[in-house]
C-alpha cells in the first residue's frame with residue numbers, strides 16, 4: 001500500500017478488485033440503500049429501453065390511421081413510462097445520496113479514529129497536509145464514486161442487453177450491422193479515457209504542488225518579506241502555475257477531440273440503420289416506418305452504456321490511489337498500543353473500584369521510574385540514546401541538561417511512551433511499562449512540551465482541556481499559581497478571550513504559561529516539563545519558580561531546561577551527552593566536581609543566572 005510513499009498519484013494500474021471489495025464492505029450499514037439503487041438501476045434500464053418501442057408503435061399507429069383508442073392508450077403508456085422514469089431517477093438519487101454520504105461519514109470517522117491511535121513516528125513520516133487530504137478529499141472521492149459505479153454497472157449492463165435484444169428482435173440483420181460499431185467505440189473510448197485519466201492526474205498532482213506553494217507563501221510571509229524574497233517566490237510560483245496551465249490545456253484538447261469522435265462513431269451506427277432500413281422500406285419489404293424509427297433510437301442509445309461504463313471504470317482507476325491510501329490508513333496497526341494481556345486484565349478490572357489498583361489491575365500509584373539499558377533510534381543505525389540507565393526515586397525532581405540535540409526531549413518522549421525503547425526497558429514500580437495500560441500511564445502524566453499546542457477556543461477552555469466540568473475557580477487558581485492570571489486578566493475578555501488557531505493570538509511565552517496552568521490543573525502523578533518556560537522572560541520565570549516548585553513537590557518530576565534558575569532547585573541534575581548520562585548530582589556538587597556540568601554552566605547558564 002501507499003504507506004511511506006505519500007505521492008503515488010502517477011501509478012496507473014489495473015483495477016484492484018480486492019481493494020474495492022474492501023472499500024465497499026465499509027458500506028455494509030447502508031446495504032438497503034445499495035439494494036434500492038440496484039433495483040432502481042435495473043428498472044430504469046427497463047423503462048428507458050421501452051420508450052423507443054412505444055414511439056415506434058405510435059408512429060405505426062399514425063401511419064396506419066389506426067383507431068383513436070389505440071393511439072390514446074399508446075399515448076397514456078408513453079406518458080406513464082416517462083413519469084415512472086422520473087420517479088425512478090428521484091428514487092436512485094436519494095438512495096445514492098444516502099449511500100455516498102453514509103460511506104463518506106463512516107470512512108472519515110474510521111480514518112480519524114485510526115489517526116488518533118497512531119504513534120508519533122507515523123506523524124514524523126507523513127506531512128500534515130497529506131493527512132488532511134486523506135480525511136477530506138480522498139474520503140469524499142471514494143465515497144461518491146461507489147454509488148455511481150454500482151448504479152452504472154447495473155443500469156449499463158441491463159440496458160445494453162435490453163437494447164441489443166430489442167434491435168435483434170426488430171431486425172437481426174440490421175442489428176448486426178449496427179453492432180459492428182461496438183468494437184470501434186470500445187477502442188476509441190478506452191484510448192481516450194486512458195489519456196484523459198493521465199492528464200487529469202497530472203493536473204491534480206500539479207494542483208497539490210500549487211496548494212503547497214500557496215501554503216508556504218502564506219505561512220512564511222513574514223520570513224519572505226524580512227528576507228526580501230518576494231521576486232524569487234514569484235518565479236517559483238510561475239513555474240508551477242505554467243505547468244498547471246499546460247496540463248489543463250492538454251486535458252481540454254483531449255476532451256474536445258474525444259467527444260466529437262465518440263458522437264461520430266455513434267452516428268455511423270444510426271446512419272447504417274437509416275440507410276439499410278430505408279432501402280428495405282423503399283423496396284416494400286421488411287420494417288415498418290415506426291419500427292425503423294424505434295430501431296434508429298435504439299442505435300443512438302446503444303453507444304450510451306458503453307461510454308458510461310468506460311467512464312466509470314476510468315473513474316474507478318482514477319480513484320484507486322485514493323482508495324489505497326484510505327484503506328492503507330485503516331489497515332495500519334498502531335505500533336504503540338496495549339498488548340492483548342493488558343487488554344484482558346482491563347476487561348477483568350471493569351466494574352472494580354479500588355484506590356490502589358489502576359484500570360489495568362496494576363499499582364495505581366507511580367513511585368519509581370527506571371530506564372534500564374535503554375537504547376533508542378529514530379533511524380536504524382543512528383542511535384540517539386545508547387544503553388542509558390536512569391532511576392528516578394519517589395517524589396524526586398530530576399533535571400536533564402545538556403547541549404542541543406543530545407536526546408533530552410527523546411528521553412521525555414520515551415518516558416511518556418510516545419515512542420518505545422528499541423532496546424532495554426522502562427520500569428514503573430519495577431514493572432516494564434509495556435505491561436501497563438497506555439491510557440493509565442498517559443492520564444497520570446502532566447506533560448508540558450517544548451512547543452505547546454493550544455486549540456482554537458478560549459483561554460479557559462484551553463486550561464481546562466480534557467477536564468470538562470471543572471470550576472472556574474480552579475482554573476483561576478491554576479493560572480495564578482503559574483503567574484498566568486495577570487496577563488489573562490489584561491486581555492479584553494479575560495478567560496473568555498479566544499486564543500486563535502494554534503494559540504496564534506498569544507505570544508509563545510503566554511502559550512507556555514497556559515500549557516503550564518493546564519498541567520498544574522490536571523494534578524498529575526508525574527510532571528514532564530520540556531523547556532516549559534524557555535520563552536518566558538527571566539523576571540516572569542523568576543516569579544513562577546515558586547509556583548512551579550509547589551506544583552512539583554511531592555511527586556516525580558522530570559524537568560528539561562537550559563536556564564539555571566529552573567534547574568538549580570532540582571533534587572538531582574543529570575547531564576546528557578552522546579546518548580548517555582555522563583554526570584549527575586546536585587548543582588553544588590556538580591559545580592564542585594568541575595566536569596561536564598561546570599563547563600555547560602560556564603557556557604550556557606552563566607548569562608541567564
Ligand SMILES: Nc1ncnc2c1ncn2[C@@H]1O[C@H](COP(=O)(O)OP(=O)(O)OP(=O)(O)O)[C@@H](O)[C@H]1O
Nearest residue numbers: 124378379384403404405406407408409410411450
Ligand atoms: N522525530 C524525529 N525523527 C528523527 N530524528 C529526530 C526526531 N526527533 C529528534 N530527532 C533527532 O534526535 C536527536 C535528539 O533530539 P532531541 O529532540 O531529543 O534533542 P534535545 O536534547 O531535546 O535538543 P534541544 O535541547 O535542542 O531540545 C537529534 O539529533 C534530532 O535530530
Ligand SMILES: [Mg+2]
Nearest residue numbers: 408409450530
Ligand atoms: Mg528538546
